[in-house]
Amino acid sequence: MHDVIVVGGGPAGATCARHAAQAGLDVLMLESQTYPRDKPCGGALSPRILDIIDFDISPVVDRVLSTAVIHSPSGRKVVCRRDDVAGQMVKRAKFDHFLAERAREAGVAVVENMTAVAVEQVRGGVRVLSPGDSFKGKILVGADGVNGIVAREIDVRWGWPDEEVAFCIVGTVHLDSDDIEWVMSVPGEPEVVAMDLYFGIQQRGYGWVFPKRDELSIGIGCRMDLIGDIRSEWGAFTERIREEKGIHLDFLRKDSFRVPVGRTGSRFTGRRTLLVGDAAGLVSPVTGEGVYYAIYSGRIAAEVIAEAARRKSPLYLKEYDVKIKQKIIPELETAEFMADVLFRSERNSEIVCEIASEDTTMRNLMIDFVTGSRPPGKMRISITKRLFTRHPLKTVRLGLNV
Numbered sequence: 001m002h003d004v005i006v007v008g009g010g011p012a013g014a015t016c017a018r019h020a021a022q023a024g025l026d027v028l029m030l031e032s033q034t035y036p037r038d039k040p041c042g043g044a045l046s047p048r049i050l051d052i053i054d055f056d057i058s059p060v061v062d063r064v065l066s067t068a069v070i071h072s073p074s075g076r077k078v079v080c081r082r083d084d085v086a087g088q089m090v091k092r093a094k095f096d097h098f099l100a101e102r103a104r105e106a107g108v109a110v111v112e113n114m115t116a117v118a119v120e121q122v123r124g125g126v127r128v129l130s131p132g133d134s135f136k137g138k139i140l141v142g143a144d145g146v147n148g149i150v151a152r153e154i155d156v157r158w159g160w161p162d163e164e165v166a167f168c169i170v171g172t173v174h175l176d177s178d179d180i181e182w183v184m185s186v187p188g189e190p191e192v193v194a195m196d197l198y199f200g201i202q203q204r205g206y207g208w209v210f211p212k213r214d215e216l217s218i219g220i221g222c223r224m225d226l227i228g229d230i231r232s233e234w235g236a237f238t239e240r241i242r243e244e245k246g247i248h249l250d251f252l253r254k255d256s257f258r259v260p261v262g263r264t265g266s267r268f269t270g271r272r273t274l275l276v277g278d279a280a281g282l283v284s285p286v287t288g289e290g291v292y293y294a295i296y297s298g299r300i301a302a303e304v305i306a307e308a309a310r311r312k313s314p315l316y317l318k319e320y321d322v323k324i325k326q327k328i329i330p331e332l333e334t335a336e337f338m339a340d341v342l343f344r345s346e347r348n349s350e351i352v353c354e355i356a357s358e359d360t361t362m363r364n365l366m367i368d369f370v371t372g373s374r375p376p377g378k379m380r381i382s383i384t385k386r387l388f389t390r391h392p393l394k395t396v397r398l399g400l401n402v
Contacts (some may be wrong), residue, residue: 002028002109004305005128005137007116007150010039011291012277013143014099014108015053015298016305021106023306028135029108030128032115032144035100039092040170040255042210042217044195046292046372047085053295060098062213063089067192068370072353073200073346079186080356080367087195087371089212116144119153119273126272139305139317140273143298146258148279154270157281161225164262164281166205166288168221169234171251177214183245184211197370198237199342199349202228206343207237209245218249221288223261261285262336267321274301274320282328285336289372293328300324334376338369338383341400348398355391362386 006017009031017029031037049057064086070078104110118129119140126140142150146165151157175183186192198207205222220237222230242249260281268275276282277294284290300323308316342352356362365383368374387395 002137006141008143012294012298017108018103019302036093036097040257045088067194071198082367142275145278163225170219171254173216285339
């Protein structure tokens with residue numbers, strides 16, 4: 001019987017598995033596909049990733065960006081730059097494989113192409129069932145994403161209400177590195193490469209163009225209860241990008257996927273089981289970026305598991321609920337408030353962009369906002385203080401309350 005079984009080999013699962021193995025535990029990680037595998041995702045990582053990851057990820061970073069061009073619903077462009085803020089652009093196939101290899105180096109037994117289909121409670125542990133095989137462990141970690149089975153099997157969550165999950169479409173276009181630098185340069189500053197964010201594309205969502213080394217990630221996403229005709233909106237958005245960038249979009253891949261963006265619930269544990277990352281709903285309601293919270297929750301889970309093993313007390317796993325509610329949930333609740341202000345209407349998005357175009361401090365806060373470089377709680381204080389003191393009339397139009 002293994003000490004820990006981790007179902008899912010993405011950033012949350014690989015991080016949790018690695019740290020648990022480093023604590024001296026016997027860890028098995030089950031990955032449903034074979035590395036390197038495609039993972040539909042924009043691939044933009046929060047700068048705060050570097051604060052919680054304890055090894056060099058530069059080998060799998062395609063670009064480092066400190067500039068974003070925000071496109072308002074009316075077409076206004078706001079260039080936001082912070083030279084002290086660096087967002088990492090990655091291809092998830094390479095990034096996830098890199099994290100899995102670090103887990104393997106730490107002693108984790110990684111089993112690829114093994115899909116978990118059910119979980120059973122057994123004496124002194126759990127059994128994970130897969131087609132043609134089964135695995136027993138003392139503790140189970142559900143890192144199997146928004147569509148995973150672990151949360152359902154332990155009766156924590158049976159599905160996601162439409163208002164708590166976003167639907168996204170993303171496409172990948174190959175371009176030479178020099179062409180990407182030309183296409184994604186800031187107007188008037190050809191040496192500066194930026195990401196593009198488009199507000200007003202959809203209700204409670206946005207569009208993006210993220211430059212990698214030799215690819216563009218182009219996508220749109222919105223909350224599912226407000227989805228409308230997303231296929232038509234995708235077609236209109238890609239046509240807009242063709243015209244603005246002056247390029248032919250020959251997509252290598254097009255994928256759709258779901259991202260949890262709402263309230264996460266009050267439980268992240270079941271009997272001998274913990275949920276991490278997307279499986280726990282730990283994703284920014286503003287940007288849909290979840291890799292930071294995946295890695296952070298994976299580390300917290302590993303610490304709790306190691307202490308539970310030391311105490312020989314599975315009941316200690318409930319401490320994970322406490323730590324997530326202390327360290328992550330307040331951030332997500334604040335981010336949800338900020339998302340409501342920004343995405344409440346096209347008018348709100350337009351007002352926010354107008355303020356940012358006029359106010360250097362707000363532009364700096366905007367880059368922190370879209371990159372997730374500062375905790376949302378601190379961002380809320382800074383933004384509301386600036387709005388009420390410098391832009392009181394527009395703040396009233398936003399419907400913003402302290």
